[in-house]
Amino acid sequence: MAAAKYTRIKLAIAGTAAASVIAGWSYFSTNTPAAVAQADSFDAGSGATTQTVTSQAPATQKVSAPVARKTRGS
Amino acid sequence: MKGAGPVALAVFAASFLGALALRAGDLGHTPWYISRASGLVAFALLTGSVVLGLLVSTKAADRWLPRPLTFEIHAFISLLTLTFLGIHAGSLMFDGFLHFAPGDLLVAFASSYRPFLTGLGVISAWATALVAASFWARKRIGQRNWRRFHYVSFAAYLLGLVHGFGAGSDAALPAVYWMYVLSAATVAALLAYRISGRLLEPAPSRARAAARRPVSR
Numbered sequence: 001m002a003a004a005k006y007t008r009i010k011l012a013i014a015g016t017a018a019a020s021v022i023a024g025w026s027y028f029s030t031n032t033p034a035a036v037a038q039a040d041s042f043d044a045g046s047g048a049t050t051q052t053v054t055s056q057a058p059a060t061q062k063v064s065a066p067v068a069r070k071t072r073g074s
Numbered sequence: 075m076k077g078a079g080p081v082a083l084a085v086f087a088a089s090f091l092g093a094l095a096l097r098a099g100d101l102g103h104t105p106w107y108i109s110r111a112s113g114l115v116a117f118a119l120l121t122g123s124v125v126l127g128l129l130v131s132t133k134a135a136d137r138w139l140p141r142p143l144t145f146e147i148h149a150f151i152s153l154l155t156l157t158f159l160g161i162h163a164g165s166l167m168f169d170g171f172l173h174f175a176p177g178d179l180l181v182a183f184a185s186s187y188r189p190f191l192t193g194l195g196v197i198s199a200w201a202t203a204l205v206a207a208s209f210w211a212r213k214r215i216g217q218r219n220w221r222r223f224h225y226v227s228f229a230a231y232l233l234g235l236v237h238g239f240g241a242g243s244d245a246a247l248p249a250v251y252w253m254y255v256l257s258a259a260t261v262a263a264l265l266a267y268r269i270s271g272r273l274l275e276p277a278p279s280r281a282r283a284a285a286r287r288p289v290s291r
Contacts, residue, residue, distance in 0.1 A: 001202075001231065002142075006143065006147075007147050009143075009147060010147070010150050013147070013150070013151065014085060014154055017115050017118075017119060017154060018085070020111070020114075020115045020118075021108065021111045021112045021115050021158070021161070022111075023111070024107070024110065024112075024115070025104070025107045025108050025110025025111045028106075028107040028110055028111060028244075029103070029104070029107050064187060070111060
């Protein structure tokens with residue numbers, strides 16, 4: 001009886017952990033940080049990201065600057 | 075550890091088959107989301123394992139939880155932590171942004187992405203794996219050596235905490251931040267309880283307790 005009880009507890013823990021990963025996956029996929037969009041423009045060839053300045057700036061002031069270090073969502 | 079093997083094997087097989095299926099399609103950011111979620115779950119499980127281990131060694135929960143149950147769940151959660159660490163690291167191999175190679179995930183400080191903090195995570199994972207494996211080697215290496223080796227789990231926990239705080243993308247989220255804080259506070263409190271208990275316990279009492287302690291379970 002004890003072994004069955006232990007197995008049930010273990011399955012409950014494993015199930016909760018697996019469900020938490022799925023919940024986290026769902027949460028992160030719908031709450032993507034803005035930085036992820038920036039990371040999308042990562043240029044694998046040059047190892048630099050392209051940053052576009054859009055706030056309070058005319059359309060002609062599009063600035064592309066290399067960023068030395070990979071950053072994403074943090 | 076009865077029943078732990080099939081459960082762990084099933085989770086591993088599901089993860090492996092899932093990874094193979096995912097590799098065939100356009101994954102986008104999916105591996106990264108899975109890696110973040112499984113990393114947080116792995117840390118929560120690592121905390122649970124360390125806390126249960128401390129509850130066993132301090133006997134603090136003996137009034138509410140039978141010690142064999144606490145020990146059994148402690149060992150199982152150690153194994154489960156390893157499984158989710160595998161998902162956490164393995165999913166990064168499918169990430170289209172970071173392009174982790176197996177070597178980056180298995181060798182500490184080999185990754186070009188935040189090498190130091192990622193390296194701490196790799197060391198933590200290896201230490202967790204060794205401690206989890208030691209449950210099976212307990213009889214072979216002896217109770218005393220096994221207990222001594224178990225101190226590695228504190229290093230694994232600490233490195234995992236620094237890795238999560240430093241390299242984790244979600245440490246700034248309030249829920250994640252407070253999980254780290256609560257985890258560290260709980261482990262620190264139980265550790266302080268254990269150390270103070272050892273220091274305050276008279277030496278002859280410790281010797282008697284050591285003599286009574288069974289060599290194997």
